[in-house]
Amino acid sequence: MMPMSLPSPCSPLSEFLPSPSLGIHAVFLNNTRNLSCQKFAGLKLVFIPAASLPTTKSYPPETTVLQSPILGNKEQRLYPKEVEKLKGLPMKEEEQEGLDFDEKDSKFQVLDFLNAIKALPCKERVDHIVRVLDKEIGVLSISDFNDVLMALVTANESDLVLKLYSGLTCYSLEPNSWTFTIMVRCHCKKKDPSEAKRVLDQMMQKGFNPNVATLTILINSFCKIGQLQNAFQVFEVMDRIGCKPNIQTYNCLLKGMCYVGRIEEAFELMEDIKKTVEPDIYTYTAMMDGFCKVGRSDEAMELLNEAMKMGLTPNVVTFNTLFDGYAKEGRPLKGLGVLKLMKQKKCMPDYISYSTLLHGLLLWGKVLAGLRIFKEMEGNGLEADDKLMNSLVRGLCRKSMKEIDLVEVAYQMFEKMKKRGFVIEHSTYALTIQALCMAKKVDDAFISLLQMVRSGYIPGLIAINNVIRALCLGGKVDEAFHVLVLMYENSKIPSRMSYDLLIHELNRQERTLSACNIYGAALVRGVVPHKKPRR
Structure with missing residues (x-):
């Protein structure tokens, strides 16, 4: 079989994706952000560029052919010139500034590859990855390493990330700004913001400044567990290094303040936000949720009206906040008005919308209204x-x-x-x-x-x-x-009323012997009926 040549650098972790065309090996190409995934038989995955692979062995003039330490003499891989600039997915500072919370930059990189890793038993995953990385010592760059770390974080494999990061020096690699950023995210995903803060301090000691997305993630992580003081300490770091907070940063702080009951301070912060950045619907939703949690749903409704006047479009979470607030205040019928407004704004109620409203109506005895909502809910394909x-x-x-x-x-x-x-x-x-x-x-x-x-x-x-x-x-x-026998079988002693009812009816039917038997059974169990069998 002719050796197959691969355009662009092959990931050092490629052996985890078996390919039917390469035996035990597979292809993982990362020279372009426009990748597509082709499925082969048996759901085995091979990553290829958007453009088709060349059918001949001619290569572009800007590439050179190198032997792969993994693929040996059977397969080759190509590195473009200026390898260090193009290999992997290095994140420039300007790219990091626009980083989204969904981590889409890394998902397209190796997320499908991770499905193969996940298929391995948990105990074997680290050994497999480390074994492949060990083969790549001297070839692996920090960008390659960061790609693997970020993909693992995206796939919620935080324990693997920590173990790989602890052995970073074994590969003669020094962490860069993106490495530290990934580790901050990793610890935040593990709900350990204190450790994330320690990594952030190390990052700054090395002379790297975190971007607004990284700091916002850390602030959000502290807010979620109610450690508002630590969140504001991170917020002060932003001011110190000249990193301007965005609306997502403020939204996290608002939610955190409402979470610990500091509603008035949160409202003051919201008013200040309006002076510096433009609030979005999530800003209003966070504040509305705070008001609803303390029984101030009418004020939350005023905020909703203000948001709509500004041209903001409320989402289903915004309306669900009001359903919950009015239900807790014992005013579930107000929720019917919210539902009507929701439909007017072309916002489709979801399961939480209906279930919250229905629960409130039933809790406060509005059964007929609840029955109507239940029928509407089922009519929309949602089952209670x-x-x-x-x-x-x-x-x-x-x-x-x-x-x-x-x-x-x-x-x-x-x-x-x-x-x-x-x-x-x-x-x-x-x-x-x-x-x-x-x-x-x-x-x-x-x-x-x-x-x-x-x-x-x-x-x-x-x-x-x-x-x-x-x-x-x-x-x-x-x-x-x-029924009386059922009670005996379940070791439950009937009440005097149970015996009286039976004896009375047996007397009426002139079944004296049966009435006597019931009366005797009652006495045996320590119950003396008021009714007695007729003589």
């Missing part, structure tokens, strides 16, 4: 979870005690839960049985009680007495006796 369904059925059952027509609706919801395999809670069973008994749906109540027992629940005395009374009133004393 177990907790919401249980709350809805219980709410309907309580409401049906005053509006008997709702019993059928409640029972239909109850049956829907069973068909869909929802977990039905003990209290939902109990209230459903009670509602069915009050509506004289005795057979349904009896069946529901049996299902309750089969589900592993022990019915309470109220549910038991409700069913026994309903069955006795319907003349179904044998079924009522079966």
Whole structure:
């Protein structure tokens, strides 16, 4: 087989991507930011440039052919001239300044390659990577090393990053600004901002200044755990080195201040922000969330109106903040107005929107409004979870005690839960049985009680007495006796009322012997019924 020549430098980690055309080896090309990924049989991945690979062995005049320490004599790889300038993906300071939080610059680089790494057992990953890197000593640049670190951070392989970084000196490499930046991000992802701050200090001691994205990430990490003082210390570093904060930086501080309850200070900061940078919808959302958490949802609504007047478009998170605020304040009907405004602004409610609104309506007894929202939610293809369904059925059952027509609706919801395999809670069973008994749906109540027992629940005395009374009133004393047996089987002593109801109905049916047996069973269990068998 003719040796295959590869345009551009091949990643030192290429052996982790098996290629059907190269045996145990694979191609990882990083000479261009316009890469495409071609899938081969067996979902094995090979990275190629956007342009097709040349079919001949002629090379552009600006490239030279070098032997690969990994691929040996079977395959070759090409390095453009001025290798150190082009190899890897070195991040210039101006590129770092525009760095997004989604780390897209590294995702396109080796994220697919990481899928192959993830397929390895955790214990083997470090050994494999280190073994490949060891083969590349003398060839590997800090840019290559940074590419691997950043890709691992992007893939949430923080432990691997820390282990590789600890052995950086073994490869005769010195960390640069981008290396330190990656490690700050790594520690922030591990929710260890204190260690990230230590790396930041090392970075500055080496003469590197962090960019606004790096400092903002660190500020956000401190704010998320409520360490606002440390966040402001990092903010002061920005001022000291002349790094101008952007709106994302301020948004992180706003969220952090609201998180620890410093609402008034957060509002003052927001007013100051308006004097220096233009706030975005996330600025307003963060402040609105702070107001809603302390029962000031009306002020949050005023902020929303202000944001819309400025031409900002509220998103679903903005509206969900208001749903939650009004629900916590006991004013869930206000949420209906928010939902209407949301639709007017062409913002599609999501599951959180409906579930938060529905939960608030049910919590505060607005069952009929909740039922309408539930139907709209299902109409939009969103299915309520177990907790919401249980709350809805219980709410309907309580409401049906005053509006008997709702019993059928409640029972239909109850049956829907069973068909869909929802977990039905003990209290939902109990209230459903009670509602069915009050509506004289005795057979349904009896069946529901049996299902309750089969589900592993022990019915309470109220549910038991409700069913026994309903069955006795319907003349179904044998079924009522079966309920009593269920209690015996579950080691539950029936109340005096249970025995009285059965004895009364047996006396009415002139089944004296059965009444005597029930009376005797009660005495054995230490219960003395008021009703006695007829002589």
